[in-house]
Amino acid sequence: MTSEYIKPIPIIQTWTEQFWKAAKEHKLLIQVCEDCQTRIFYPKKVCPECWSSNLTWEEASGKGKVYSFSVMQDMVEPKFWADIPYVLAMVDLEEGIRLMTRIVACDPEAVEIDMEVEVVFEDITKDCALPFFKPAA
Ligand SMILES: [Zn+2]
Structure with missing residues:
Protein backbone atom coordinates (compact mmCIF):
# COMPACT_ATOMS: atom_id res chain seq x y z
CA MET A 1 0.00 0.00 0.00
CA ALA A 60 -20.37 -13.59 0.59
CA SER A 61 -18.66 -16.46 2.39
CA GLY A 62 -15.55 -15.68 0.36
CA LYS A 63 -15.19 -19.38 -0.48
CA GLY A 64 -15.21 -20.77 -3.98
CA LYS A 65 -13.55 -22.91 -6.60
CA VAL A 66 -11.40 -22.11 -9.61
CA TYR A 67 -13.58 -22.41 -12.74
CA SER A 68 -10.80 -21.54 -15.18
CA PHE A 69 -7.48 -19.75 -15.16
CA SER A 70 -4.51 -18.59 -17.19
CA VAL A 71 -0.95 -18.02 -16.05
CA MET A 72 0.18 -14.67 -17.42
CA GLN A 73 3.81 -15.04 -18.52
CA ASP A 74 4.16 -12.39 -21.23
CA MET A 75 2.25 -9.93 -23.40
CA VAL A 76 0.60 -8.03 -20.56
CA GLU A 77 0.12 -4.31 -20.04
CA PRO A 78 3.54 -2.91 -18.99
CA LYS A 79 2.17 -1.79 -15.62
CA PHE A 80 1.79 -5.50 -14.74
CA TRP A 81 5.27 -6.63 -15.86
CA ALA A 82 6.58 -6.71 -12.31
CA ASP A 83 3.88 -9.25 -11.38
CA ILE A 84 4.73 -11.85 -14.05
CA PRO A 85 4.07 -14.73 -13.72
CA TYR A 86 0.63 -14.23 -12.19
CA VAL A 87 -2.66 -16.09 -12.38
CA LEU A 88 -5.84 -14.60 -13.83
CA ALA A 89 -8.79 -16.76 -12.92
CA MET A 90 -12.54 -17.09 -12.95
CA VAL A 91 -13.72 -18.20 -9.53
CA ASP A 92 -17.16 -19.62 -8.77
CA LEU A 93 -18.31 -18.52 -5.33
CA GLU A 94 -20.45 -20.79 -3.12
CA GLU A 95 -23.23 -18.24 -3.67
CA GLY A 96 -23.38 -18.99 -7.40
CA ILE A 97 -21.44 -15.95 -8.55
CA ARG A 98 -18.59 -16.22 -11.06
CA LEU A 99 -16.00 -13.47 -10.89
CA MET A 100 -12.76 -12.55 -12.61
CA THR A 101 -9.91 -12.28 -10.15
CA ARG A 102 -6.35 -13.29 -9.44
CA ILE A 103 -5.04 -16.29 -7.53
CA VAL A 104 -2.30 -15.21 -5.14
CA ALA A 105 -0.18 -16.62 -2.32
CA CYS A 106 0.73 -19.77 -4.20
CA ASP A 107 2.98 -20.95 -7.02
CA PRO A 108 1.16 -20.37 -10.36
CA GLU A 109 2.09 -23.97 -11.26
CA ALA A 110 0.02 -25.21 -8.30
CA VAL A 111 -3.27 -23.70 -9.49
CA GLU A 112 -5.80 -26.23 -10.79
CA ILE A 113 -9.38 -26.16 -12.05
CA ASP A 114 -11.78 -26.89 -9.14
CA MET A 115 -9.12 -25.91 -6.59
CA GLU A 116 -10.79 -24.59 -3.44
CA VAL A 117 -9.96 -20.95 -2.81
CA GLU A 118 -10.90 -18.19 -0.40
CA VAL A 119 -10.94 -14.45 -0.70
CA VAL A 120 -8.05 -12.32 0.47
CA PHE A 121 -7.85 -8.56 0.09
CA GLU A 122 -4.91 -6.50 -1.08
CA ASP A 123 -4.87 -2.89 0.08
CA ILE A 124 -3.66 -1.04 -3.00
CA THR A 125 -4.20 2.51 -1.75
CA LYS A 126 -5.44 4.02 1.49
CA ASP A 127 -8.98 4.03 0.04
CA CYS A 128 -9.07 0.88 -2.04
CA ALA A 129 -8.61 -2.86 -1.62
CA LEU A 130 -8.97 -5.51 -4.33
CA PRO A 131 -10.45 -8.97 -3.74
CA PHE A 132 -8.09 -11.74 -4.82
CA PHE A 133 -8.19 -15.44 -3.96
CA LYS A 134 -5.70 -17.81 -2.34
CA PRO A 135 -5.77 -21.57 -1.80
CA ALA A 136 -8.32 -22.41 0.92
CA ALA A 137 -6.84 -23.11 4.33
ZN1 LIG B 1 -34.83 -9.19 -9.83
Whole structure:
Protein backbone atom coordinates (compact mmCIF):
# COMPACT_ATOMS: atom_id res chain seq x y z
CA MET A 1 0.00 0.00 0.00
CA THR A 2 1.90 3.02 -1.27
CA SER A 3 1.16 6.25 -3.06
CA GLU A 4 3.28 4.94 -5.93
CA TYR A 5 0.66 2.40 -6.97
CA ILE A 6 0.74 2.60 -10.78
CA LYS A 7 -1.78 -0.07 -11.84
CA PRO A 8 -5.40 0.79 -12.64
CA ILE A 9 -7.56 1.71 -9.65
CA PRO A 10 -11.32 1.02 -9.74
CA ILE A 11 -13.48 4.03 -10.54
CA ILE A 12 -16.18 4.19 -7.87
CA GLN A 13 -19.73 4.65 -9.20
CA THR A 14 -22.77 5.34 -7.04
CA TRP A 15 -23.95 1.74 -7.59
CA THR A 16 -20.54 0.22 -6.77
CA GLU A 17 -19.70 2.42 -3.78
CA GLN A 18 -21.00 -0.08 -1.18
CA PHE A 19 -19.01 -2.89 -2.79
CA TRP A 20 -15.72 -0.99 -2.66
CA LYS A 21 -16.38 0.39 0.82
CA ALA A 22 -16.88 -3.18 2.07
CA ALA A 23 -13.81 -4.40 0.16
CA LYS A 24 -11.77 -1.81 2.01
CA GLU A 25 -13.05 -3.48 5.22
CA HIS A 26 -12.05 -6.83 3.67
CA LYS A 27 -15.63 -7.99 3.12
CA LEU A 28 -16.87 -9.36 -0.19
CA LEU A 29 -20.40 -8.18 -1.00
CA ILE A 30 -22.87 -9.54 -3.51
CA GLN A 31 -25.92 -7.62 -4.68
CA VAL A 32 -29.29 -9.30 -4.20
CA CYS A 33 -32.57 -8.38 -5.89
CA GLU A 34 -35.27 -7.97 -3.20
CA ASP A 35 -38.01 -8.70 -5.74
CA CYS A 36 -36.77 -11.91 -7.41
CA GLN A 37 -33.89 -12.92 -5.06
CA THR A 38 -31.37 -13.09 -7.92
CA ARG A 39 -27.78 -12.71 -6.76
CA ILE A 40 -25.98 -10.16 -8.93
CA PHE A 41 -22.32 -9.62 -9.74
CA TYR A 42 -20.78 -7.30 -10.75
CA PRO A 43 -22.81 -4.53 -9.07
CA LYS A 44 -25.53 -3.05 -11.26
CA LYS A 45 -28.15 -0.29 -11.09
CA VAL A 46 -31.02 -2.67 -11.81
CA CYS A 47 -31.60 -6.43 -11.59
CA PRO A 48 -30.64 -8.09 -14.91
CA GLU A 49 -33.49 -10.63 -14.44
CA CYS A 50 -36.50 -8.46 -13.55
CA TRP A 51 -35.26 -4.85 -13.99
CA SER A 52 -36.07 -4.01 -10.39
CA SER A 53 -33.99 -1.31 -8.75
CA ASN A 54 -34.91 -2.75 -5.34
CA LEU A 55 -31.41 -4.12 -4.71
CA THR A 56 -29.61 -4.87 -1.47
CA TRP A 57 -26.34 -6.47 -0.38
CA GLU A 58 -25.25 -9.63 1.37
CA GLU A 59 -21.79 -10.63 2.50
CA ALA A 60 -20.37 -13.59 0.59
CA SER A 61 -18.66 -16.46 2.39
CA GLY A 62 -15.55 -15.68 0.36
CA LYS A 63 -15.19 -19.38 -0.48
CA GLY A 64 -15.21 -20.77 -3.98
CA LYS A 65 -13.55 -22.91 -6.60
CA VAL A 66 -11.40 -22.11 -9.61
CA TYR A 67 -13.58 -22.41 -12.74
CA SER A 68 -10.80 -21.54 -15.18
CA PHE A 69 -7.48 -19.75 -15.16
CA SER A 70 -4.51 -18.59 -17.19
CA VAL A 71 -0.95 -18.02 -16.05
CA MET A 72 0.18 -14.67 -17.42
CA GLN A 73 3.81 -15.04 -18.52
CA ASP A 74 4.16 -12.39 -21.23
CA MET A 75 2.25 -9.93 -23.40
CA VAL A 76 0.60 -8.03 -20.56
CA GLU A 77 0.12 -4.31 -20.04
CA PRO A 78 3.54 -2.91 -18.99
CA LYS A 79 2.17 -1.79 -15.62
CA PHE A 80 1.79 -5.50 -14.74
CA TRP A 81 5.27 -6.63 -15.86
CA ALA A 82 6.58 -6.71 -12.31
CA ASP A 83 3.88 -9.25 -11.38
CA ILE A 84 4.73 -11.85 -14.05
CA PRO A 85 4.07 -14.73 -13.72
CA TYR A 86 0.63 -14.23 -12.19
CA VAL A 87 -2.66 -16.09 -12.38
CA LEU A 88 -5.84 -14.60 -13.83
CA ALA A 89 -8.79 -16.76 -12.92
CA MET A 90 -12.54 -17.09 -12.95
CA VAL A 91 -13.72 -18.20 -9.53
CA ASP A 92 -17.16 -19.62 -8.77
CA LEU A 93 -18.31 -18.52 -5.33
CA GLU A 94 -20.45 -20.79 -3.12
CA GLU A 95 -23.23 -18.24 -3.67
CA GLY A 96 -23.38 -18.99 -7.40
CA ILE A 97 -21.44 -15.95 -8.55
CA ARG A 98 -18.59 -16.22 -11.06
CA LEU A 99 -16.00 -13.47 -10.89
CA MET A 100 -12.76 -12.55 -12.61
CA THR A 101 -9.91 -12.28 -10.15
CA ARG A 102 -6.35 -13.29 -9.44
CA ILE A 103 -5.04 -16.29 -7.53
CA VAL A 104 -2.30 -15.21 -5.14
CA ALA A 105 -0.18 -16.62 -2.32
CA CYS A 106 0.73 -19.77 -4.20
CA ASP A 107 2.98 -20.95 -7.02
CA PRO A 108 1.16 -20.37 -10.36
CA GLU A 109 2.09 -23.97 -11.26
CA ALA A 110 0.02 -25.21 -8.30
CA VAL A 111 -3.27 -23.70 -9.49
CA GLU A 112 -5.80 -26.23 -10.79
CA ILE A 113 -9.38 -26.16 -12.05
CA ASP A 114 -11.78 -26.89 -9.14
CA MET A 115 -9.12 -25.91 -6.59
CA GLU A 116 -10.79 -24.59 -3.44
CA VAL A 117 -9.96 -20.95 -2.81
CA GLU A 118 -10.90 -18.19 -0.40
CA VAL A 119 -10.94 -14.45 -0.70
CA VAL A 120 -8.05 -12.32 0.47
CA PHE A 121 -7.85 -8.56 0.09
CA GLU A 122 -4.91 -6.50 -1.08
CA ASP A 123 -4.87 -2.89 0.08
CA ILE A 124 -3.66 -1.04 -3.00
CA THR A 125 -4.20 2.51 -1.75
CA LYS A 126 -5.44 4.02 1.49
CA ASP A 127 -8.98 4.03 0.04
CA CYS A 128 -9.07 0.88 -2.04
CA ALA A 129 -8.61 -2.86 -1.62
CA LEU A 130 -8.97 -5.51 -4.33
CA PRO A 131 -10.45 -8.97 -3.74
CA PHE A 132 -8.09 -11.74 -4.82
CA PHE A 133 -8.19 -15.44 -3.96
CA LYS A 134 -5.70 -17.81 -2.34
CA PRO A 135 -5.77 -21.57 -1.80
CA ALA A 136 -8.32 -22.41 0.92
CA ALA A 137 -6.84 -23.11 4.33
ZN1 LIG B 1 -34.83 -9.19 -9.83
